[in-house]
Amino acid sequence: MTTNTEIKGFEVIERENGFEVFLEGRLLFTHSTKHPFVFVGAGEETIAMYRGNFKIDDYIVERIPLRFAQVTKQGDSVQIGLRHSKNDNEVLSIELNRDQDGMRASFDLKDDSINRFWMRIHADKEEKVYGCGEQLSYLNLRGKNFPLWTSEPGVGRNKNTYTTWQADVKDKAGGDYYNTNFPQPTFISTQKYYCHVDTTAYADFDFRQETFHELQIWEIPKSILFECGSTYKDLVTRLTERLGRQPELPDWTYNGIWLGIQGGTDAVEKKLDHALSKGLKIGAVWCQDWQGKRITSFGKRLMWNWQWNADEYPNLDTKIQDWKEQGIKFLGYINPYVAEEGSLYKEAKANNYLATKEDGSDYLVDFGEFYCGVIDFTNEAANKWYVSVIQTNLIDFGLDGWMADFGEYLPTDVKLSNGVPAKVMHNAWPAIWAKVNHDAVKESGRWGDIVYFMRAGFTGNQAYCPLLWAGDQSVNWSLDDGLASVIPAALSAGLTGCGISHSDIGGYTSLHGNKRSKELLLRWTEMAAFTPVMRTHEGNRPDDCFQYDGDEETLLHFVKMTDVYVELAPYVKSLVKLNATEGIPIQRPLFMEYEQDPKVYDIQYQYMLGSDILVAPVHEQGKDSWEVYLPEDEWVHFWSGEEYKGGHVEVAAPIGQPPVFYRKASTFKELFAKISKK
Amino acid sequence: MTTNTEIKGFEVIERENGFEVFLEGRLLFTHSTKHPFVFVGAGEETIAMYRGNFKIDDYIVERIPLRFAQVTKQGDSVQIGLRHSKNDNEVLSIELNRDQDGMRASFDLKDDSINRFWMRIHADKEEKVYGCGEQLSYLNLRGKNFPLWTSEPGVGRNKNTYTTWQADVKDKAGGDYYNTNFPQPTFISTQKYYCHVDTTAYADFDFRQETFHELQIWEIPKSILFECGSTYKDLVTRLTERLGRQPELPDWTYNGIWLGIQGGTDAVEKKLDHALSKGLKIGAVWCQDWQGKRITSFGKRLMWNWQWNADEYPNLDTKIQDWKEQGIKFLGYINPYVAEEGSLYKEAKANNYLATKEDGSDYLVDFGEFYCGVIDFTNEAANKWYVSVIQTNLIDFGLDGWMADFGEYLPTDVKLSNGVPAKVMHNAWPAIWAKVNHDAVKESGRWGDIVYFMRAGFTGNQAYCPLLWAGDQSVNWSLDDGLASVIPAALSAGLTGCGISHSDIGGYTSLHGNKRSKELLLRWTEMAAFTPVMRTHEGNRPDDCFQYDGDEETLLHFVKMTDVYVELAPYVKSLVKLNATEGIPIQRPLFMEYEQDPKVYDIQYQYMLGSDILVAPVHEQGKDSWEVYLPEDEWVHFWSGEEYKGGHVEVAAPIGQPPVFYRKASTFKELFAKISKK
Structure with a gap:
């Protein structure tokens, strides 16, 4: 006996011991008492953070297959009541509804001891899946599992490399193939559907099984959305219709390279003049240390008190205007933490804008030889205050953009103003941080003009962050952490709805013997000419990194590749426009x-x-x-x-x-x- | 309401939502619907072996807490019927019985889809636990989990050491703190009880939780035995009363050091004469290569066709007698695999004595650049044949002992004659291999006279193996894999019932840049003088290892420390006797x-x-x-x-x-x- 229930595009076919759910012909769920599609349970996690690197273990106390399902049609929705055994109470009820052109599964949990959820989605043997945010090691995710937790991406990212091993032993920082600043519980299948989970809890999407994908989530998610598309472009258009889209980049973007240099007004000016004299087209100068710097064993670090440092950058206020007149914008740097020595920390602490320990006392995060407070963005007043800091200290000062760094370090043991456990807010943080920047820019009437770029991300970056960058690659040729890795990063981010990405030309991290060679820098530059934005970075240890002005040949190579980039602008602009209107990424998988x-x-x-x-x-x-x-x-x-x-x-x-x-x-x-x- | 059921020493106290089980005042089980003591489930394991190193993953499909218990007294036993929820069927029934002075839990499973079992044993915060076979990294096991699976112990055994990392990357061989040749599902608690699980399936004893120990077993075990003791000595006496005890070592053991040398009759004779001329007391000469050798990239390896190699050892048959007359016994080497080029392989294959692939075709195991058949000891005829090989080729030839090497490599995908899955026989293999040696010696009337020594072990080695050795340490000072590691190894083996252990003086493995220094050799020798047996090993790469005769000073150090050893014999003999009669180990934790x-x-x-x-x-x-x-x-x-x-x-x-x-x-x-x- 089979019963078919078809509700505007999705279909539930009941069978003797279970049912199947199809969306526009794609089999999504297959359930039977023998092979149930939902498991629930309880876990006790251990989450340890060391400088943005997380060690996460889970002791799964129980994992209960919900074998018995009762399917009921109620108006335009289908209810699926699930229980472990026939005579048990219902544990979970799932409601399937049409949501625009998609199907949304919503959940009603009847047992509050449950904190783990696993759902199997039907898979074909040959099916491939993509997305899950910015993934640096694998474009096709089939065959691996992907823990989704925003973190440092790791130095090396491959347990078989000596760099990774050293980073692990010295700093717990080696990472692995799945570590990323920007995870997202969203994937695209070659069955031509996307699946997006509405959750910010820890998740692990497991694509290792032949006949199903198993999504693990450390809560019952708010909902899971599926939608089909006719092409992969159609899919990302539909996805970004839901999640939002990046605006177009301002025209000045294409004026030339964004030169990442530092060292104070004079030093910067000298470098600019030198580069210009060689014919380098410069769209912007990007000075991370506009707010001061400090030296640590890791390398040069910044002051983390977000305001003009007039000692290191005398006359910057007028100089910015001079440069603007030459067609060169000035870009700075900010992140959502404030160093304890600074005035912003004092102000934030006095106003209770910082996340605290459970007992309300100060919580300082170790960023590597210095300590910072975490702005509690769940406190509306704190949020508004930080928006005003950006407006006053950055926008009003004359910045046309900045690196909006970090967002991945929310510790899981802080107390937040909104009362939500930090482990649930952790993944939400990057997009909240993006929105703080967005609100500052938008309220200033500069949205689409000012550009900030982020490495951290989660659901929401699509709407609130105009530009991604691929994070901190090692200055080497490794597949998992070098030049190559930024390609799958851009492609998977694009398939997740963030279509404009770029990377530090030459990479960033010089540690454990890695030094940036001239050849690496030249190759990275020529790739960057064929991306939406060219931007250099001196690296964490500039003296260990070959620089754009390291010799005449290199500088002329930059001149040549930047010329190519600038001349390609009409084409790239058309792509950026399409991304803004239809969500179709600039860099696309073949x-x-x-x-x-x-x-x-x-x-x-x-x-x-x-x-x-x-x-x-x-x-x-x-x-x-x-x-x-x-x-x-x-x-x-x-x-x-x-x-x-x-x-x-x-x-x-x-x-x-x-x-x-x-x-x-x-x-x-x-x-x-x-x-x-x- | 509480009901007490006391059955000769153990007591079951029923409470509103559960019960507690005590044995002689020790709380062993505490069960309630909220905190059940047994979980069952289903897992799908992946077991990959590479040269004795295993990568074992488990996908836990379900883990069901058995929350509802019905306790019934039936004569002298207590039945506990367990179900997941009130209205479910009974999944598992446990019967508690008095067994001599202990309490045995036996199991009756009602659901054959179950292949995973977890049992919680009550723990106190301050409690410590010991044993689990030969553990090289930790004596007190509290705070860690211990997968129990006989394997290569690993080279380095600590993911933070460069040796381990290199071994992992090059050979998948680095290992970790729990890897051991000799695991055993038996522990001793400072609550003064032992717990022994009657299983050979993969197990993982987890001592990380504050309020319980959780024993994971990949089958429903035959039974679990608990017994209390008045002292730790009493506990091991009681344990070895059940599992068996090692016999006394023969008197010739104490005549001097067992010199591990190689290279043919002449070379050995020369070395012996030289050592004797310096005054070294020699109990035995141990020639691994009495049956021939081969060279691989790992180092010198043996021929693996277990018979006198008259080309490399001319006149060995008469020479053995000469040496015996001088008071020096001759020891050889054997293991339970036969190299495919050899005559024994041919004979075994012709008689179907080898384990095969599932389809009955030949199964060859990679031992590192050469391949061997696995004698199927579950085939009684094969077992008897190998007993006769030992009798004819080793005992009758004149050997007074041998290294009975290996036992850990039974692949999990071979087909065995007894029809039991190889994954269940894998852990059983070392003790079966021990018994093959035992039977050969016993039938020859030489039990307690001939001594063979093993690194592999499991439940049963107590009765069937007269002497352990601690396996293949790296020739270095590392805690996890060097000199130090053989101390917890001997102590934990002793607490598991194998009280006579020793180690390769100077260690064995020279890989990844480790070379045996003179100082290491001298320190190892002086430790060995205070163990039951002193035996040298040239190492896998003799040229990279400082040797006992490396210089005059070293040889005289050996003379001195061997003198100490020989003179201590009356004392050590008394300990060995106590071990044979009461199971109390020679080397004991403080x-x-x-x-x-x-x-x-x-x-x-x-x-x-x-x-x-x-x-x-x-x-x-x-x-x-x-x-x-x-x-x-x-x-x-x-x-x-x-x-x-x-x-x-x-x-x-x-x-x-x-x-x-x-x-x-x-x-x-x-x-x-x-x-x-x-």
Whole structure:
């Protein structure tokens, strides 16, 4: 006996011992007493944080399969009552409803001892899944599990590398393939649906099983939303329709590179003049240390009291205006913590704006040889105050943008004003921090003009953060933590709804013997020319990092690649506009453009820049040619003008000529041809 | 309302929502609907073996608390019927019975989908636990969990050491604190009871919780036995009464050191003559390569075809007799695998004596650049055949002992003759291998005369293996894998019922840059003089290891320490006899002798040699003095004759004078004084 209940697009088919739920033909849930689709239970977690690195263990006290289901149709919704055994009470009730074009599952828990939830979603053997925020090691997530918890991404991120081992032993900081500043409980399946879980609790999405995906969440989630799409673009359009979209970047973005330099007004001016004299186009100068710096064993760190430091930057107030007149914006730096020595800390503490210990006493977070208070953004007054700090000290002072750093360090043992356990707020923090920045900019009438960039993220960054950056890569060639890793990072973030990303040119972290080589810097630069924003970073230990002005050849390489970037602007602007209106990312996995080609679904170190340019960055040392996979199309090699039809091709790839191809049919083909002829 | 059911020494007190079970006043189980004491469930394990190193993962599909208990007295037993919820069927029934002076819990499972079992045993906050076989990193097991699965012990055994990391990355061989050749599901609590689980399935004893110990077993165990004792000695006596006891070592053991040398008859003879000429007392010569050797990248390995190799050892048959006449026994080597190139493999294969793949085809195990068949000891004919191989090729040939190596490599995907899954037989294998040796020796009428020594173990080694050795330490000073580690190894094995242990003098494994220094060898030798057996090993890479004859000073140090060992024989013999009759180990943790002193319960790098000698081996490099903790007593420092009353004392500890003290009241004090005066 089977009963079909179809409610506007989704269908519940009851069978003897269970049921199946389909959404537009995709089988999502399959349930039977033998293979139930929901498990609930109780766990006792241990969460230890050391400088943004978390050790999280769970002792699962119980995990109960909810084997018995009673399905009832009630108007436009389907109720599924779940119990462990026939004669037990109902433990959980699930309501399925149409939500616009999707299906939303909502939950009603009848047993308050439950704090763990596992749901199985039907999987096909060949299915692939993507997203889960910004994932740096894997684009296709099938075959692994992904704990979703915003944290430091790790130094090395691969237990088999010596860098990782040293970082683990010395600083508990090595990380692993899943560590990321920006996780998100959202994935896209090659069954052409997305699944988004409305939760900020710790989650672990397990894609290791052949016949199901298992989503683990450390609460009963508010809801789970599924929606189908006709193409992968349609899917991200639908997803960002729900979650929000990044605005367009302001026009000045494309004026040139954003030069990350430091050291005070004079030093910065000298460097600018030198670079300009060589012909480098500069869109902005980015001075992290505009508010002062300190030296730690990790390297140069900042003062963390967010206001102009007139000792280190004399006349910055007028200088900013001079630079603006030259077409160069000034960018600064801020994060959501205040160092205990600073005036902002004192003000925040006096007004009870800081998160505290459970007993109300001061809570200071160790950031590596200095200590900070955590602004409690769940306190509306604190939130407004920090918005005003940004407005007064940054915007009104003349900044046109900043790195809005961190957001991942909310300790799980602080007490917050809204009374919600910090372990539940931890993942929410990055998007709250994004919104604080957003509100400051928006209220100042500068939304879409001022640009801040973040590494931390969660559901909400789509609407509140105009630009991601890929965090702190090691200054090396490693797949998991070097140049290559920023490619899957941008692609997975894009599939999660954040379509504008970029990275520190040359990487950031020089530790455990890693020093940035000239070659790495040159390769990273040529890749960055084919992303929405080019920005340099001196690194945590500038003296261990080759710099853009390290020698004449390098500076001229920057001039050349920035010229390419600037000339590509009309094309990239059109992509950025599409991202703002339809949520379609700038950097796209190949399958988003060539979904009929089965070979492209696991390619994670090549990407499409829009529909018309294919980029295959050289991410290994000592190469002068590179193998590229081209989906079937008519391609023109950017540097030689040679034409290709598709397949695996080997192309010359000397420094300065990264493997880039454009579609012969592109409406921008004349622009591309013009650029490449130079 | 409470109901007490007392059955000869154990007592079940029923309470409103549960019950408590006491054995001689010790609270063992406490059960309520809120805090049940048994959980059952289903798991899907993944077990991958690489050269004896296992990666074991478990996907716990369900873990069901059995909250509802019905207690019934039936004659002399108590039945406890357990169900998940009130209206469910009974899932498991437990029967508690008096068993001699102990209490045995037996199980009757009503649901055959269950393959996981967790039982909580009441714990006090301050309680400590010991045993679980041979544990090399921790004597007191409280605060950690201990997976119990016989395997290679690991190279490094500490994820924070560079040796471990290299071993992991290169060979998956680094191991961790719990890896051991000899695990056993048996522990001793400071509540003065032992707990022994009758199972050979994978188990994980978790001592991390404050209020309970949780025993995880991957089957419903046959039974669990608890027994109380008045002292720790009483406990091991009672435990070995059940599990068996090692026989006394033959008198020739004490004639001198067992010299581990190799290279053929002439080379061995030369080395013997040289050592004898310097005055070294030699009890036996141990030639691993009596059956031939091969060279691999790991180092020198053996031929694995267990018979005299007359090419490498010409005239060995008569030479053995010559040596015997000089008072020097000849020891060899065997293990339970046969190399595929050898005659024994051919014979075993022809007779179907080898474990096979599931489809019956050949199964070869990778031992590191060579491959072997696994004798299927569950096949009675194969078992008898291997007994006869030992009798014919080893005993009849003239060997007086051998290393009975390995036993930990039974792959979990072989098919065995008895039809039991290999994952259940895996842990059983070491004791079966011990019994094969035992049967060969016993049937030859040589039990208590021939000595074989094993590193692998499980329940059963007590009765079937006369001597343990601590496995393959790294040739370094690391706590987890060097000199120090063999001390907790001997103590925990002793508390599990195997009271006679020893180690490779100088350690075995030279890999990843570890080379055996002269100092390490000298310190290891002086410790070995205060253990039941002194035996050297050249190491896996003899050229990277300083040897006993590396220089004159070293050889004379061996002469001196062996003299001490030989002269201590009357005392050690008395201990070995006590071990044979009462199961009380030769090397004992301090708390076994001084249980009233709370300071001694966590001391794991000092031990008592019997009741009268306290040994505190120097296990760090470059020391000439050493801090020792002495329980309150009257102590005499072995080398200076100085007297101490107890407490922390610092003593001179130059090479050759290891920190050793004897009790002034000892009946052997004249012997000790005589030895120390030399």
